[in-house]
Amino acid sequence: MRRALNLAALGEGRTSPNPLVGAVVLDGAGQLLGEGFHARAGDPHAEVGALAQAGARARGGTLIVTLEPCCHHGRTPPCTEAVIAAGISRVVVAMADPDPRVAGGGIARLRAAGLEVIEAVAEAEALRLNRAFVHRVSSARPLGILKWAMSLDGRTALPNGQSQWISGPEARAWVHRLRAGCDAVIVGGGTVRADDPLLTSRGGRTPEPLRVVISRSLDLPEAAQLWDQAVAPTLVAHGPIGAPEQRQGTARAEATCAVLDRLGVERLELAACEPDPLLEALAVRGCNRVLWECGPELAAAALRQGCVQELAVVIAPRVLGGVAARTPLGNLGLEGLDLVQSWRELERRDLGGDLLWQLEAPQPPADNAKPSIPEASTARPGSTP
Amino acid sequence: MRRALNLAALGEGRTSPNPLVGAVVLDGAGQLLGEGFHARAGDPHAEVGALAQAGARARGGTLIVTLEPCCHHGRTPPCTEAVIAAGISRVVVAMADPDPRVAGGGIARLRAAGLEVIEAVAEAEALRLNRAFVHRVSSARPLGILKWAMSLDGRTALPNGQSQWISGPEARAWVHRLRAGCDAVIVGGGTVRADDPLLTSRGGRTPEPLRVVISRSLDLPEAAQLWDQAVAPTLVAHGPIGAPEQRQGTARAEATCAVLDRLGVERLELAACEPDPLLEALAVRGCNRVLWECGPELAAAALRQGCVQELAVVIAPRVLGGVAARTPLGNLGLEGLDLVQSWRELERRDLGGDLLWQLEAPQPPADNAKPSIPEASTARPGSTP
Numbered sequence A, B: 001m002r003r004a005l006n007l008a009a010l011g012e013g014r015t016s017p018n019p020l021v022g023a024v025v026l027d028g029a030g031q032l033l034g035e036g037f038h039a040r041a042g043d044p045h046a047e048v049g050a051l052a053q054a055g056a057r058a059r060g061g062t063l064i065v066t067l068e069p070c071c072h073h074g075r076t077p078p079c080t081e082a083v084i085a086a087g088i089s090r091v092v093v094a095m096a097d098p099d100p101r102v103a104g105g106g107i108a109r110l111r112a113a114g115l116e117v118i119e120a121v122a123e124a125e126a127l128r129l130n131r132a133f134v135h136r137v138s139s140a141r142p143l144g145i146l147k148w149a150m151s152l153d154g155r156t157a158l159p160n161g162q163s164q165w166i167s168g169p170e171a172r173a174w175v176h177r178l179r180a181g182c183d184a185v186i187v188g189g190g191t192v193r194a195d196d197p198l199l200t201s202r203g204g205r206t207p208e209p210l211r212v213v214i215s216r217s218l219d220l221p222e223a224a225q226l227w228d229q230a231v232a233p234t235l236v237a238h239g240p241i242g243a244p245e246q247r248q249g250t251a252r253a254e255a256t257c258a259v260l261d262r263l264g265v266e267r268l269e270l271a272a273c274e275p276d277p278l279l280e281a282l283a284v285r286g287c288n289r290v291l292w293e294c295g296p297e298l299a300a301a302a303l304r305q306g307c308v309q310e311l312a313v314v315i316a317p318r319v320l321g322g323v324a325a326r327t328p329l330g331n332l333g334l335e336g337l338d339l340v341q342s343w344r345e346l347e348r349r350d351l352g353g354d355l356l357w358q359l360e361a362p363q364p365p366a367d368n369a370k371p372s373i374p375e376a377s378t379a380r381p382g383s384t385p
Helices: A002-009 A046-058 A079-085 A105-112 A123-129 A131-139 A169-180 A189-195 A250-263 A275-284 A296-304 B002-009 B046-058 B079-085 B105-112 B123-129 B131-139 B169-180 B189-195 B250-263 B275-284 B296-304
Strands: A022-026 A032-037 A062-067 A090-095 A116-118 A143-151 A184-188 A210-214 A234-238 A266-269 A289-292 A310-316 A344-351 A354-360 B022-026 B032-037 B062-067 B090-095 B116-118 B143-151 B184-188 B210-214 B234-238 B266-269 B289-292 B310-316 B344-351 B354-360
Touching: A002 A022, A002 A032, A002 A046, A002 A062, A002 A123, A022 A046, A032 A046, A046 A062, A046 A079, A062 A123, A079 A105, A090 A105, A090 A123, A105 A116, A123 A131, A131 A143, A143 A169, A143 A296, A169 A310, A169 A344, A169 A354, A184 A189, A184 A296, A189 A210, A210 A275, A250 A266, A275 A296, A289 A296, A354 B354, B002 B022, B002 B032, B002 B046, B002 B062, B002 B123, B022 B046, B032 B046, B046 B062, B046 B079, B062 B123, B079 B105, B090 B105, B090 B123, B105 B116, B123 B131, B131 B143, B143 B169, B143 B296, B169 B310, B169 B344, B169 B354, B184 B189, B184 B296, B189 B210, B210 B275, B250 B266, B275 B296, B289 B296
Parallel strands: A062 A090, A090 A116, A143 A289, A143 A310, A184 A210, A184 A289, A210 A234, A234 A266, B062 B090, B090 B116, B143 B289, B143 B310, B184 B210, B184 B289, B210 B234, B234 B266
Antiparallel strands: A022 A032, A022 A062, A310 A354, A344 A354, B022 B032, B022 B062, B310 B354, B344 B354
16 A cells, blocks of 8 residues: 555646546565556546556456545546456555545445455545545635745845745745646735746646636736746636726726737636635636645635645745735734634755745534544643733 | 763853853773863862862873863962862863953963863864853853744734734743743833733743843833842843933833832943943843843844844744734844845754744854855855846
8 A cells, every 4th residue: 555655646736636546456465466546637547557557467366546446437437347347356445535426436336346345544644645635525625725935033025025035946946846736826916016926837747737816906917927828827817897806997907808818818707806716616627736825915815715724834044024024924813812723734844944834724623523532742722821 | 072061061051151161080091080060150160170079080180171271360269270280181172261361371371381282172062052151252242042932924913912822831931941041031111011021930040040121211010020029130221311212201211210229120221222232231240141032123123233143933833914913023124135144043843833943143254364164055145036
């Protein structure tokens, strides 16, 4: 299963809307006969690749696979039938497929055909590997990562607005790798106006992640690196034309749309120009994981609307100071420190002198019906003055 | 020498204005005969303790000591004479004593008496151990540590001003230990008004560090934990009475002084109510190391005036948000990111889920007369957009 999980990870960032899957076929003596992984949507599933490699010798053997084999016709035929046809006698599965078209049906089909099925082997690792896919299937929203780079004193710019570059080259290269693992990168109109960013993975992923601008005002520049569709695709999301949030007026919004349409930049009109409806639309397009690289107000709105499951914070060992200097987040509406939960550490490491701290959102309060699980040592008690 | 350095460290936080010193006496065969360390000012020096333990067997032996033995009469007689009288034939020294009353004179005296002296053994470690003492002797100011605790998004309070507690109990206990290693803890009047802090090491050091309030306005509360002199001594530093910075008026300043005098709280009138003159006065009182635990404006002033050589930043894995929320530092007057140097990491570790990052100030530009030394890998190039 360790090998199958490693195989699965090879598809990282390229399988959406599908999950990452790896598979290994062994004969009765435990000898490796074949292996495979899902490389991208539309390509053969992992099990099919592993079975093909094993060939006729798979008969009577064991299939080890990180995700329950599918039992439905999608872009490819059901894997369960391929497994049965190959004469496999035992299937070891890490996790059930949360996709409602499968959801245990694959395992049931295999058992009905007389195969032995062992479930939940290394399930935690498999769930972790596919957390973005699981999140999208269960919430109809992609998993959101919010990234910011700040100084040691929590500044994202000098008081004069200068913000490039707070972090060093190693941290910036890491951000390119982070983008390569995401299906879309989201900024607000303010970031386009202030920084004219490129937002690509610098070739780390082909095709590049979708670059998304969410703009309330539709007051966007005529020229911007994001408008060059030869580099990577860009989507501009906005509210209905003529909405009051278009503070520069309807004529300005219409002019921006005309420029974007002429340049071939895709537009998406949302019923409300907010983070959550945007993510809903991106999930429909098959995004499992998106990266928020936006300014403080949009970041705060994304957090408030539950659109952020992970944080990636780069802290540079420099002090900037400044009462008026920009900070990572706008108002979150928090009223008491005892209400502020701790995020849980995923990783913490050095990036050429800068510090990278990745965390995941606090667990929601436990369901009363479930047994309460004591929190890890990072939990903190309420305010005790 | 490793053992002597470990012995020296046992005096941490209690020897000011003296340095930390450890000493070991060996016989000709390398057998341990005696050891000692300097426990507090006025107590015997490390060499004297080690020689006393060794007794007559020290004759012909080796003294290993972390700092050049003194050659002047201070509170205790010169150690050089004790070393010579004990019949020691070889002295191994980690670093010269920067005190102008010694400054190589001790080593010269030993050599003149016919002893072999080996210098600069583990010098970097010895300099590191006594960096506060060396800083005070060379600059006539104590070494300053600036500490703050902030959220992951660089906030030291919620927008409503609530600030207790951002970090967890383990981080707060660590701050008590940090205080125990300092001779004074400094806050501004705003912190007294807002937080009414206790500022002690909670018994980690006896006597407790001097608690210092630097107040421009002298608009201080009549009742405050800091005014209880039974707990720990407190010093209130201020400018001349009647100065325009006393914005609540001279009568208010005089009323505060009357309250402090009645309660037995010591006052210190500075020619200018600024961080640097305060540190100058604290150096005269024998402070080697002080801790700044102040609000953003005083912290920024201390940084601008070169009163901070180390940072101790506690980062809690929580997001607070808030456009109006307090941040660690006021304006530093920086105009370009390429002018902002990186601080150098001393230590980075977990404190019960919170992150502690300790750093030291960037090296000042190298003297042209000295060979230029390439910077470590944490150095960052200038802005390269």
